[in-house]
Amino acid sequence: MTEDRPSGQFDFLILGGGVAGLTAARELLRLGQRAAVIEKGADVGGLARTVVRDGFRFDLGGHRFHSHNPAVLRWLRDLLGDDLLTVPRVSRIKLNGRYIPYPITLPTAITAFSPLQGVQAAASYFLARFSEQKRPDRSFEDWVIRRFGRAMYGRFFQPYTEKVWGIPGRELSADWAAQRIGLPGVWPAIRHSLRPAAQPPATAVSRFYYPRAGFGMIPQALADDIRARGGTILTGTTPTRITAVPGGFEVTLRGPSGTQTWCAAELIATIPLGALLRLLASDSGGEAASRRFRLNYRGLICVFLALDRERVSGDSWTYFPEPEFIFGRTHEPKNWSLDMVPDGRCTSLGVEIFANPDEPVWSWPEAQIVDAVVSQLARIGWLSPEEVRDHWLLRLPHAYPIYDLGYGERLAQARQFLAQWPRLHLLGRTGSFRYMNSDGVIEDVFRFLDARFPAMEMAVPSLPEEDGRWA
Ligand SMILES: Cc1cc2nc3c(=O)[nH]c(=O)nc-3n(C[C@H](O)[C@H](O)[C@H](O)COP(=O)(O)OP(=O)(O)OC[C@H]3O[C@@H](n4cnc5c(N)ncnc54)[C@H](O)[C@@H]3O)c2cc1C
CATH class of the missing domain: 3.50.50.60 (FAD/NAD(P)-binding domain)
Structure with a gap:
């Protein structure tokens, strides 16, 4: 055109x-x-466009607007x-069969450990505190372990980060952690959970702005x-x-x-x-x-599902770090604005698969990708395959600049x-x-x-x- x-x-x-x-x-x-x-x-x-298909509207990965700048x-x-609507943010992460609020706060992180694992986490934190302090923060892994310990890194930070970026945390620059992890260590996290800051980090805001039609x-x-x-x-x-x-x-x-x-x-x-x-x-x-x-960019495959079902969850986003899921994150546009679906009896899901054009999944036929997504969502009870009214797919080769x-x-x-x-x-x-x-x-x-x-x-x-x- x-x-x-x-x-x-x-x-x-x-x-x-x-x-x-x-x-x-x-x-x-x-x-x-x-x-x-x-x-x-x-x-x-x-990346900020909204695609419209048969009355269903999808962002390329749900986009919320947030700024501290008046x-x-x-x-x-x-x-x-x-x-411009104001929308509550409800995000959860699926870990070990449980959904816990995301971003993870210290109190929820503690409840995700058994008492023995809790002791191991505390020990690994103190070990890191005393043995890793002199090493410079080169990688994402260095940065997180130094501040949170190896156990917390392995349980909370590593799986999702490596799924998003497709490279080990030790090959990702520490800049990434410094920029994205809202709290700079365990003690600030404890202070924050006792007395939340007037200006929470952008990753942790509880409400955001969203344009009515996407x-x-x-x-x-x-x-x-x-x-x-x-x-x-x-x-x-x-x-x-x-x-x-x-x-x-x-x-x-x-x-x-x-x-x-x-x-x-x-x-x-x-x-x-x-x-x-x-x-x-x-x-x-x-x-x-x-x-x-x-300079390398990370790609993203967006799968859009139109569903004959009133609602899937109450989440804005849900995070899926575990390797058994081909996707890393989902969002339900109806929870952002009712105008994102043609009528109240149906809903939709936007599903994000992080992948580069040289990975096999990138070249799978659309039907194969959609089948994998639908069967995995069905397995966790989010939908049944007959409820999928229609589906669409987009491949974005330049979704994220990679800070390797x-x-x-x-x-x-x-x-x-x-x-x-x-x-x-x-x-x-x-x-x-x-x-x-x-x-x-x-x-x-x-x-x-x-x-x-x-x-x-x-x-x-x-x-x-x-x-x-x-x-
Ligand atoms: C999954 C995901 C979720 C996100 N969530 C949020 C969020 O919640 N909130 C938020 O604020 N931001 C979010 N973002 C970030 C947001 O999308 C970007 O910050 C913003 O859209 C970047 O705009 P841009 O113009 O810099 O780049 P782009 O959107 O990449 O624009 C570049 C444009 O250049 C065009 N182009 C490329 N090559 C050529 C060429 N050779 N010739 C001509 N044109 C070309 C492209 O088609 C594109 O239109 C998210 C991004 C992603 C990928």
């Missing part, structure tokens, strides 16, 4: 029409800049108005506003080559109306970093750089390589290879605009310097 006519030269060409690209385009238009978005998919929204929340309310309302509202302001969005269009020229860039595009070349003074890339490097003209060394810097050991140095080198083009900017989660949720992506765009247009009356609120709390 092609939308809008190109109007020649742009101030900014934006590669990728996810939250990052669309937020950037919309705010640039508000600043009086000429901006165009190039999206290779048939629709905008990227400016970001104001911006979102301004965008969505009354369509998270995809956010990119959709941005796209509508871009078009209303005369901005350009091309969907179904792939850039095939980027060439730096005096005064900016030429980008060759292939889309439904053939091949054309567009020019812009500045380029914003929100697409996978490897893809960007390969697009840079061959004489610039981009192709070789993409092999050298090797050494990624920090390789990312820094890639950025250094790209710094030869000061008018080329990386933004967003996929484009800048940083694990950010959408609120972090929006802040990233605001921060860029603050730096790029310091003297202008900003249409977006000014934000403090980045402080590392991405999500």
